[in-house]
Amino acid sequence: MKALFTLAWKSLLNRRASFLLTLFAVALSVALFLGVDKARTGAREGFGHTISGTDLIIGAPTGSVNLLLYSVFRMGNATAEVSWPTYQKLSARDDIAWTVPISLGDSHRGFRVMGTDHAYFEHYQYGRGESLRFAKGREMDDLFDAVVGADVARELGYEIGSPLVLSHGLGKADFGSGHENRPFRVVGILAPTGTPVDRTVIVSLEAITAIHVGWESGAKNPLSDSITEDMIRSFNLTPKTVTAIYAGLKRKGTILRTRREINTNKGEPLMAIIPGEALAELWSVTAMAERALLAVSIFVIAVGVVSILTSILTSLNERRREMSILRAVGARPGHIFGLLTLEAGLIGFGGAALGIVIVHVLVLIAGPIVMQRYGISLGGTGPGMTDLITLLAVTGASLLAGAIPAWAAFRRSLADGLSVKL
Incomplete structure (x- = not known):
């Protein structure tokens, strides 16, 4: 041989x-x-590793795959939003342990902007239960603070203290966006996660409301430029709506019942999806x-x-x-x-x-x-x-x-x- x-x-x-x-x-x-x-x-x-530890994602009825894509992967747009009072009622449910509201719709030089609160940094997990970590800086504290993902900081050369201007909508240019008179500053840079978080600019929900003061039906009021930053800070900046809600349950065994109750809610129409099931549906499509x-x-x-x-x-x-x-x-x-x-x-x-x-x-x-x-x-x-x-x-x-x-x-x-x- x-x-x-x-x-x-x-x-x-x-x-x-x-x-x-x-x-x-x-x-x-x-x-x-x-x-x-x-x-x-x-x-x-x-x-599959983009989001973990979240039991339900709740939004306006739009299809489970679409809700998953725009709320988690920043792909596409929401067709409707959830009112703030409805969000508060959901947060007060006995079977829900925590909620994270998110607001989407603006951008910064091609990167998505997401409004949220401190619960996002506390409860959002990816991979095998990994939490977000800061490579530099801290969470948002002031109204015009911003936290940027690792890719945003790397590609745009941002450091702590760098100014940035948000754009209305999803355009790639900031010039003429209508938010130039309300600049933000970078206070935190997240460590790389290998998820869409790396390509996201994170601000507070109140900041999303603040930059749209003087905007009506998607158009800028010419008088809005006369509104100073001090005046904005004195306004009630409680958001009217949120795009989607991440929710964690007190007991995992109640997930199907909770989803059914939310989906059949007699008030504002809602859709609650289980991330894993929506992913399985996405893979069946592809x-x-x-x-x-x-x-x-x-x-x-x-x-x-x-x-x-x-x-x-x-x-x-x-x-x-x-x-x-x-x-x-x-x-x-x-x-x-x-x-x-x-x-x-x-x-x-x-x-x-x-x-x-x-x-x-x-x-x-x-x-x-x-x-x-x-x-x-x-x-x-x-x-x-x-x-x-x-x-x-x-x-x-x-x-x-x-x-x-x-x-x-x-x-x-x-x-x-x-x-x-x-």
């Missing part, structure tokens, strides 16, 4: 150009497959696209395996004399069969191994960047079970593909190749 392996290896090196091209074709196909799988798995884990992408990746691997078959088949005619000489010096038909099959297996194994190395090198280089920008973890840099299964599957498929030209060579006679055909 050792001699056969050595012979197969030397035979491949003798045809190193076609061997290396086929090897790289297989490697790239395996790298594509594993890259897609890591991105898919990372996206699921990243979305499942078709995931399967299609995975199918394309598997098809690419199949093309790589076919390239092994093509490479060996096209070389058979050139190697007829080589096969006959091996038979003449005592090689049995089974040795010829094993030689060609082993060559295919070596190409498949080497290509798959190289593809795995390529993927992990790319993860090592690009992983931190993807994590910072999109909150998607591409996994560790060490080989995993998926890598091992892919390696074995590609090697096995290559051995099977190699059996086709091996069988053709097996059936050829000793005289074939030694005789000269005119």
Whole structure:
């Protein structure tokens, strides 16, 4: 067996150009497959770890996926809001331990602005129950204090004390936004979380009310510029509405009953969702696209395996004399069969191994960047079970593909190749 392996290896090196091209074709196909799988798995884990420890998310009726996307992932917009009196009634429920109100709708240079209160820093958790930590500074204390996520601080170069101006709506430019006369200052920078929090500017609920003093039906009143900061501080800045509410229950066993009671509330229409269920619904929506992408990746691997078959088949005619000489010096038909099959297996194994190395090198280089920008973890840099299964599957498929030209060579006679055909 050792001699056969050595012979197969030397035979491949003798045809190193076609061997290396086929090897790289297989490697790239395996790298594509594993890259897609890591991105898919990372996206699921990243979305799943964005919020934890929150039993219910409550908002206006808009669809569970939409409510989850805009309240947690800052994607899309709310179609309606929850009134402040309704929020207070929910907070006073006997079965609810804590609530976190959030208000969305403004932005700062392309980053979402979220209004909330101190309960957000106390109760919001991500990952495996991790709480928010400050890399620098503290929570909001003054009306015009702001806390920024790690990505906001990094991309805009903000430090403690940096001024910032909020924009009305979701535009990327602050100029002409209408809030220039009410600037904020950065008092805290959060540590990276790998979640949408990193790309969020956090202010108080009262601050959201304050910057909209003088605005009516989404338009700025020309007289609003005459309202001074001292005048604003003297106003009642209790918010009229909130966009959504995070809620934690006193007993986890009451979650279904509490959700049903909120959803069937006879007063203001509300929708309460369980984050995990809404995520499952989101994945069911994207499942078709995931399967299609995975199918394309598997098809690419199949093309790589076919390239092994093509490479060996096209070389058979050139190697007829080589096969006959091996038979003449005592090689049995089974040795010829094993030689060609082993060559295919070596190409498949080497290509798959190289593809795995390529993927992990790319993860090592690009992983931190993807994590910072999109909150998607591409996994560790060490080989995993998926890598091992892919390696074995590609090697096995290559051995099977190699059996086709091996069988053709097996059936050829000793005289074939030694005789000269005119």
